[in-house]
Amino acid sequence: MLATTALVSLSWVHAIEPKSGYQWLSEEAREMQDDEFANPGYLVVDTGRDYFKKAGDNGKSCASCHGNDGEELNAKSIAMFPKFDEQAQRPITLQGRIHACSREHLGNAPMKYDGKKAIALETFVRNLAKGERVNVNTVGPIAPFVRKGKAYFETRRGQMDMACAHCHVYYVGVRLRAQILSKGQLNGFPTFRLANQRVNGTHSRFRQCENLLRSRYGKAGADEYVNLELYMMSRGNGLKIETPAVRY
Ligand code: HEC
Ligand code: HEC
Incomplete structure (x- = not known):
């Protein structure tokens, strides 16, 4: 081909x-x-961290379950995305997982895929795994x-x-x-x-x-x-x- x-x-x-x-x-x-000071991507990491701590519609934030700065998330596990989602019986991306948590655990309205907020959260979360091997x-x-x-x-x-x-x-x-x-x-x-x-x-x-x-x-x-x-x-x-x- x-x-x-x-x-x-x-x-x-x-x-x-x-x-x-x-x-x-x-x-x-x-x-x-x-x-980190010259790389404009870090501004988005910071925005993502703010969203991570912000209360959703049900009063919880990402930080309520995953630690104030995401320290309860496992870097090695983040490096394994996309993963197989047992429930959906299909793959889920890291951003897809974040969308699911936002809807199901914060009660928020769906975010746009690759929209500003979703990208900020994904950038923050994946940055936690910087240096880990894919x-x-x-x-x-x-x-x-x-x-x-x-x-x-x-x-x-x-x-x-x-x-x-x-x-x-x-x-x-x-x-x-x-x-x-x-x-x-x-x-x-x-x-x-x-x-x-x-x-x-x-x-x-x-x-x-x-x-x-x-x-x-x-x-x-x-x-x-x-x-x-x-x-x-x-x-x-x-x-x-x-x-x-x-x-x-
Ligand atoms: C005509 C050549 C061409 C084709 C075909 C092409 N790309 Fe690209 N792509 C580029 C150029 C140029 C860049 C920027 C330089 C680079 O990183 O390779 C790029 C960059 C990328 C990057 C960013 C890599 C990084 O390190 O950030 C991704 C991801 C990507 N392309 C995916 C795709 C996908 C998916 C397809 C097929 C749908 C595709 N490309 C087809 C030319 C092409
Ligand atoms: C009420 C608790 C709760 C809240 C709030 C919550 N999550 Fe989760 N999150 C979970 C649970 C439980 C899992 C594990 C789900 C699974 O693997 O099936 C998970 C999984 C994840 C994972 C994948 C971790 C891995 O190693 O596979 C990421 C990333 C994540 N959440 C990010 C977020 C983000 C970002 C937010 C805020 C938008 C958020 N979560 C809000 C409970 C929560």
Whole structure:
């Protein structure tokens, strides 16, 4: 389905070893990411912390159950999202879990997927696991969803008739306008993008790339994007979480 045999063998080495997008950043962008005072993503971590402590419609806050600064949440467990949700019998993203807690445990009205508030909470929570290694389970009942996500990643789409894999597996390291193609890893998400000057969720980033391909893209939170996030996060197993990362 993908490219030619020559391309496949050339990129075989690329394909097996996960590498963070950090690898392809300029020195300046790396310094910005590494300095909590220079990295604008930390403003969103702070906003998320405020929401975390704020009482919901039933008077409880996230902090009531998970500790004032989230210290009752387990960093290793956060690094395992997306996980299989036994109740729903399908995968759930970290943000999906936060939406569920907000509705069920705070009695709040649903938040918009990848909306400002949900992104702030997700950025705060995932930052608690910064430095932990991505550790997504891909076997057992979750396996068929991983396969669906992989198929999405490898299917040509849009007027450009290209798959995610073309750029993020086969053309890794190639310059596209001002940017160098990375492996499209998710270990830095939500990420602060220099291009749009805000913190972006994974599904919003998927939409931005689909827009580039002139593809009809899905909605943030849609099942296909949950499967895609699951597959893409799992192909980064072993990478350290960098949230909030700085990217182009
Ligand atoms: C009334 C208590 C309660 C409140 C309030 C609450 N949660 Fe939870 N939260 C839970 C329980 C219970 C679980 C475990 C659910 C499960 O695994 O099925 C959970 C799971 C989670 C997880 C996944 C943890 C893991 O390791 O898998 C995250 C992240 C989380 N909550 C974030 C939040 C956020 C953010 C808020 C506020 C919007 C919130 N929670 C509010 C009880 C609560
Ligand atoms: C025509 C080439 C191209 C294709 C095809 C493409 N992207 Fe991208 N993508 C880019 C560029 C350019 C960037 C910014 C530089 C980088 O990190 O690779 C990017 C970045 C990303 C990132 C951010 C990586 C990080 O470290 O923050 C993700 C995630 C991503 N793309 C997902 C996708 C998905 C999902 C698809 C398929 C729907 C896709 N891309 C298809 C060009 C492409």
